[in-house]
Amino acid sequence: MTEMLKVVDLHACAGEKEILKGVNLTVNEGETCVLFGPNGSGKSTLMSTIMGYSSIQVTQGQILFKGQDITEMTVDQRAKLGIGMMMQRPPNIFGVKLGDLIRASSPNSEAVLSSAPEFKMQDFLDREVNVGFSGGEIKRSELLQLTAQKPEFILLDEPESGVDLENIDLIGRKVHDLLYDGNCPGRQRHVSSLVITHTGQIMDYIGADRGYVMRNGRIFCSGRPSDLLKEIRENGYGECDSCQQIISL
Amino acid sequence: MPADNQSVKEALGKKGAYGADLDLDRYDEGTKAPEQIDDLQSSGYKDYLEKVGVVADEMNRSGTLMFIDNGMSHCHASQQEGLEMMSTQEALRKYDWVKDYMWKAMDPAKDKYTAKSYLEDADGYFIRVKSGYHVKDPVQTCMMIKTDKTIQNVHNIVIVEDNASLEMITGCSTSHHANDALHIGVSEIYVGDNSNLSFSMIHSWGKQTGVRPRTATVVGKNSNYTNNYVILNPVGSLQSFPSATLAEGATAMYNTMCIAHEGSDIDTGGLVYLNGVGSSAQILSRSISMGGHMCARGRLVGNAPGAKAHLECRSIIMKDGGSTNAVPELEAHVADVEMTHEAAVGKIAQDQIEYLMSRGLTEDEAVSMIVRGFLSGSINGLPPALQSELDAAIEAANLGD
Numbered sequence: 001m002t003e004m005l006k007v008v009d010l011h012a013c014a015g016e017k018e019i020l021k022g023v024n025l026t027v028n029e030g031e032t033c034v035l036f037g038p039n040g041s042g043k044s045t046l047m048s049t050i051m052g053y054s055s056i057q058v059t060q061g062q063i064l065f066k067g068q069d070i071t072e073m074t075v076d077q078r079a080k081l082g083i084g085m086m087m088q089r090p091p092n093i094f095g096v097k098l099g100d101l102i103r104a105s106s107p108n109s110e111a112v113l114s115s116a117p118e119f120k121m122q123d124f125l126d127r128e129v130n131v132g133f134s135g136g137e138i139k140r141s142e143l144l145q146l147t148a149q150k151p152e153f154i155l156l157d158e159p160e161s162g163v164d165l166e167n168i169d170l171i172g173r174k175v176h177d178l179l180y181d182g183n184c185p186g187r188q189r190h191v192s193s194l195v196i197t198h199t200g201q202i203m204d205y206i207g208a209d210r211g212y213v214m215r216n217g218r219i220f221c222s223g224r225p226s227d228l229l230k231e232i233r234e235n236g237y238g239e240c241d242s243c244q245q246i247i248s249l
Numbered sequence: 250m251p252a253d254n255q256s257v258k259e260a261l262g263k264k265g266a267y268g269a270d271l272d273l274d275r276y277d278e279g280t281k282a283p284e285q286i287d288d289l290q291s292s293g294y295k296d297y298l299e300k301v302g303v304v305a306d307e308m309n310r311s312g313t314l315m316f317i318d319n320g321m322s323h324c325h326a327s328q329q330e331g332l333e334m335m336s337t338q339e340a341l342r343k344y345d346w347v348k349d350y351m352w353k354a355m356d357p358a359k360d361k362y363t364a365k366s367y368l369e370d371a372d373g374y375f376i377r378v379k380s381g382y383h384v385k386d387p388v389q390t391c392m393m394i395k396t397d398k399t400i401q402n403v404h405n406i407v408i409v410e411d412n413a414s415l416e417m418i419t420g421c422s423t424s425h426h427a428n429d430a431l432h433i434g435v436s437e438i439y440v441g442d443n444s445n446l447s448f449s450m451i452h453s454w455g456k457q458t459g460v461r462p463r464t465a466t467v468v469g470k471n472s473n474y475t476n477n478y479v480i481l482n483p484v485g486s487l488q489s490f491p492s493a494t495l496a497e498g499a500t501a502m503y504n505t506m507c508i509a510h511e512g513s514d515i516d517t518g519g520l521v522y523l524n525g526v527g528s529s530a531q532i533l534s535r536s537i538s539m540g541g542h543m544c545a546r547g548r549l550v551g552n553a554p555g556a557k558a559h560l561e562c563r564s565i566i567m568k569d570g571g572s573t574n575a576v577p578e579l580e581a582h583v584a585d586v587e588m589t590h591e592a593a594v595g596k597i598a599q600d601q602i603e604y605l606m607s608r609g610l611t612e613d614e615a616v617s618m619i620v621r622g623f624l625s626g627s628i629n630g631l632p633p634a635l636q637s638e639l640d641a642a643i644e645a646a647n648l649g650d
């Protein structure tokens with residue numbers, strides 16, 4: 001199996017503070033991997049580091065994408081290689097309209113813009129990106145932008161959190177479309193992903209091939225996503241503490 | 250205002266309240282008899298005009314009036330009823346009452362620049378909308394400096410009478426040969442009761458040009474006045490602090506959009522006297538410093554109960570080497586007013602740039618997109634011609650490095 005993303009012994013700091021303390025993780029081509037872990041364990045930081053945000057400094061280790069070392073690349077270089085991200089808390093972009101951003105980021109933007117009603121985003125295209133968007137609106141806007149971008153590898157940071165029951169179905173279906181690239185589910189999927197989830201709800205829509213658990217800046221174990229979720233539901237993350245099975249090289 | 254000549258003569262030596270003191274003796278007087286132009290499109294000024302929002306084919310315009318140096322070179326009005334356009338001197342000859350509007354809103358002894366206009370009987374444009382008329386398409390005017398080392402010295406009068414409305418686009422420019430010139434433009438603007446005037450001024454000068462417009466507006470009861478000011482290209486020294494005096498229930502909006510390039514010194518803003526009960530005002534300024542000096546001023550004076558006003562100056566600094574000042578002032582003389590201000594100066598947040606980059610935009614593209622949005626945010630419904638000018642200026646400024 002070809003490795004899409006391989007993170008090797010990754011250490012990273014935000015300011016003075018070390019947040020990632022030796023992360024090892026692999027996502028194979030076509031795989032959907034889920035990332036569990038308690039609040040503050042470093043999941044979003046890991047995604048920002050993979051995307052290349054400069055608020056986080058890598059101090060050690062490597063990020064490989066399709067075999068290529070991307071650790072030093074800029075955000076746009078990574079985006080051009082095919083990495084896309086749905087942020088948990090994206091910044092407000094004052095003065096930039098959502099529709100204009102979509103036009104600038106897709107060669108096929110008119111088709112995407114005309115599909116805005118499917119995302120319930122038709123009234124947001126003339127609004128400034130993220131400014132005053134509600135929690136659920138941010139998720140739908142991020143999804144519309146990712147749909148314009150068509151990445152080959154997608155980082156999804158809690159796609160379902162804060163979304164009401166009616167919209168969760170919309171989000172689930174749209175994430176599914178992104179990952180399966182519109183093809184029928186029986187076919188081999190092309191788009192790989194790493195998905196952060198606390199509740200596992202999103203797994204009902206996209207399935208998941210492998211799960212990782214993060215604690216305190218490290219990946220503690222990996223396994224079948226449904227097993228991990230069951231364990232976390234029943235015993236919380238306490239078991240991980242006693243288990244101490246840190247994934248290493 | 251019956252000015253006594255002596256005090257105005259003395260004012261010739263009076264520096265402006267703000268901005269560098271320019272030496273008037275360095276320049277010759279611009280000609281009052283410039284070439285006469287019938288067709289702007291074939292005139293050779295077409296590109297200059299369009300750069301400042303003035304359309305050369307005059308389509309969808311109620312009229313066009315152009316000055317070259319110190320004389321009128323083109324005046325064409327459509328068959329719009331209720332609209333009058335001519336030179337100020339012609340208006341003074343035609344109507345006895347026009348003299349009552351001269352130097353009424355503006356004190357000729359304010360500083361050396363107004364004094365110069367007064368003492369030289371400067372000509373300019375006279376635009377009048379008669380009571381009860383709503384002029385559909387905008388009137389456009391252009392002030393063009395053609396001759397180097399001269400002063401363009403103009404005195405404009407705009408009158409929108411009661412229950413009337415007008416939109417004006419006024420563009421100012423220098424030809425390539427007239428880089429080292431000085432523009433002094435006195436504009437006195439009178440808006441009657443229950444009327445609307447939108448006045449957009451777009452400047453495109455030379456790298457050494459000195460610019461000292463002096464604009465004062467009197468806004469009548471329940472009327473609205475909007476003043477848009479745009480300068481995106483390099484200029485030498487520009488200082489302007491237009492003012493409005495509001496009657497009962499009147500509103501004024503000042504929107505400013507500037508880029509201060511390296512070598513440019515820009516000092517601009519708006520001043521509003523809220524003299525009428527329930528009057529309101531908003532002053533909004535968005536500027537970018539590309540290594541130039543930028544001062545955004547705003548001053549609100551609350552003189553009547555129920556006055557409501559807000560002032561906002563935002564500035565992005567793209568390059569070191571210049572300076573950026575935001576000077577917001579609030580002054581209240583009665584208790585029942587609501588006046589607020591906001592000011593922010595700084596660089597673009599990196600996470601915003603990177604967010605756009607994560608969608609595949611390069612850093613340059615991301616910065617341009619944010620800057621374009623930031624600047625256009627100051628003016629609602631920017632005319633399309635200006636939008637493309639704005640894009641070109643941002644491109645030329647090469648913001649990404």
Ligand SMILES: Nc1ncnc2c1ncn2[C@@H]1O[C@H](COP(=O)(O)OP(=O)(O)OP(=O)(O)O)[C@@H](O)[C@H]1O
Nearest residue numbers: 014015017019037038039040041042043044045046
């Ligand atoms: N710029 C920063 N400066 C200091 N601490 C930071 C910074 N960024 C993140 N942190 C800290 O790093 C830790 C990990 O944060 P992160 O957002 O990655 O957690 P998470 O696993 O995504 O949590 P959640 O489930 O709540 O979203 C937190 O304790 C957070 O406060």
Ligand SMILES: [Mg+2]
Nearest residue numbers: 043044045088
């Ligand atoms: Mg998080």
